[in-house]
Amino acid sequence: MRNIFLFIRRYFNFLSFLALQALALSFLFRYNKFHEAAFASVANEVTGRINGQYNTVEYYFKLKKANENLVKENLALRDLLRSNYQQPDSSKRLVVDSIRVDSLKPFQKYIYRDAKVVGSFVTTQTNFITIHRGSSQGIQPDMAVIGPGGVVGRVVNTSPNFSTVMTMISRVFKVDGKLKNTGERGSISWDGQNPRLVQMRNIPKSVPVQKGDSVLTSELSSIFPPNILIGTVDSVLNDPSTNFYNLRLKTATNFSTVQFVYVVQNRLLEEQANLEKATRNTNE
Amino acid sequence: MSDFLKHSMRALLFLLVQVFVLHKIPPLHQFVVPYIYFLFIIWLPFNTGRTWLMIIAFIYGLALDYFLMWPGIHAAACVMIAYLRPFLVNLLIRQEGAEQSYGAPSINSMGWAPYSVLVVVLTLVHHTYLVFLEWLSFGSFWYFLGKVGASTGVSLLLILVTEMLFYRKEKFRTNM
Known part of the structure; x- marks a missing residue:
């Protein structure tokens, strides 16, 4: 027993070094798996507040850009107004059944909540933004986040008033996308190089792809609503060893200037996940 | 100003510069990530206990x-780097007893060559371990x-600039 104490006293520094390393590494590797760590909620609240203070300055300089983006989005939404469209044939008349309209209400699948971006980083390999909405306002992990331009990311952690969002420009983020013209689906991820460019894989070479084509979220993505802009094709990389193109997309969102985002809740997500899980269980 | 207050303010300042300046500037290349915050750990006084040094480094x-x-x-x-610092300081110190007579590692207390070796080695270790993880x-x-390679280069350049801008005159401590 005495020898053990002597051993501990002799190597106390080394042992405490090992203990602190183990603690740090457990934070690191547990975090990557579960997206949560010790005191994450408290730390989130504190860093969120400091980021918010910084953002009051930063926001002033980005107001112009934020305004432009919001006006652009408003324009796109106004284009969709029904009064803009005229029926080509006068024998056809658009009839709106008031009962039908009312009964549509409970079937709203996606709920949107607005949120202000208070902190963002684009310099690391896993980039996060902090938004000023948290669990008290109904934000939960795994909700989709979209901006005025398009896809932003996914909520990974919440505290009462702030949430952290893993952006599309993170090495571990993946989203299912499709080409707008042909509907070909592919997986989109980031290679860690340029914060404005993401990569799309598995597009067959038979599909005509041109620079400037839009890429939208597909119907298969369970957290993102379908047909949200992810980006536009910047260049087509031809890999001669496979039958697939690698596309480089310019992201629809500029992550260093985004100031307002929408958090999207899929109300049927749980039902869908349960059904898929049950199916998997019966197949096993 | 007391030592504790000085070092706390230094820690806060380095942290804010790292987060709100160095991580806000658009990246030149994915390899180039400037780091300077760990200079705080190098600048801690010689007489900090080794276990305390590691605990402070961990929290920081x-x-x-x-x-x-x-x-x-x-x-x-x-x-x-907090674990390795005392070993390196013991190896590099210029004369017997500089640890006792000077407060913290600096050009003044250690001399140009040993201090730069200390900084270069610790920067390299920090970046190697960080990027390895x-x-x-x-x-x-x-x-x-x-x-x-690239991050170490940029960080060393930043540290050089910091050393030149904020010249720390280490007091020679007498027995009083």
Whole structure:
């Protein structure tokens, strides 16, 4: 027993070094798996507040850009107004059944909540933004986040008033996308190089792809609503060893200037996940 | 100003500069990530106990981690350099007893050459360990080498600038 104490006293520094390393590494590797760590909620609240203070300055300089983006989005939404469209044939008349309209209400699948971006980083390999909405306002992990331009990311952690969002420009983020013209689906991820460019894989070479084509979220993505802009094709990389193109997309969102985002809740997500899980269980 | 207050303010300042300046500037290249925050650990006084040095480094690293939302990675690298610092200081110190007569590592107290060796070695260790941990999650061997090289270069340049801008005159402590 005495020898053990002597051993501990002799190597106390080394042992405490090992203990602190183990603690740090457990934070690191547990975090990557579960997206949560010790005191994450408290730390989130504190860093969120400091980021918010910084953002009051930063926001002033980005107001112009934020305004432009919001006006652009408003324009796109106004284009969709029904009064803009005229029926080509006068024998056809658009009839709106008031009962039908009312009964549509409970079937709203996606709920949107607005949120202000208070902190963002684009310099690391896993980039996060902090938004000023948290669990008290109904934000939960795994909700989709979209901006005025398009896809932003996914909520990974919440505290009462702030949430952290893993952006599309993170090495571990993946989203299912499709080409707008042909509907070909592919997986989109980031290679860690340029914060404005993401990569799309598995597009067959038979599909005509041109620079400037839009890429939208597909119907298969369970957290993102379908047909949200992810980006536009910047260049087509031809890999001669496979039958697939690698596309480089310019992201629809500029992550260093985004100031307002929408958090999207899929109300049927749980039902869908349960059904898929049950199916998997019966197949096993 | 008391030593404790001075070092706390220094820690806060380095942290804010790291988070709100160095991590806000658009990246030149994915390999070039400027780091300067760990200079705080190098500048801690000689007479800090080794266990305390590691605990301070751990908390300090974790604070940065929570800002960048990747808990553990910088804390691990900081604890590593805090553990190695006393060994290096013992190897490099110019004369017997400089540890006692000067407050903290600086050009003044250690001399140009030993101090720069200390800084270069600790910077290299910090970046190697940091990028190694990143490499475990993703990336290739070339990513590892390139990032360690480029980031170390940029960080050393920043440290040189900092040393020139903020010339620390270490007091020679007498027995009083």
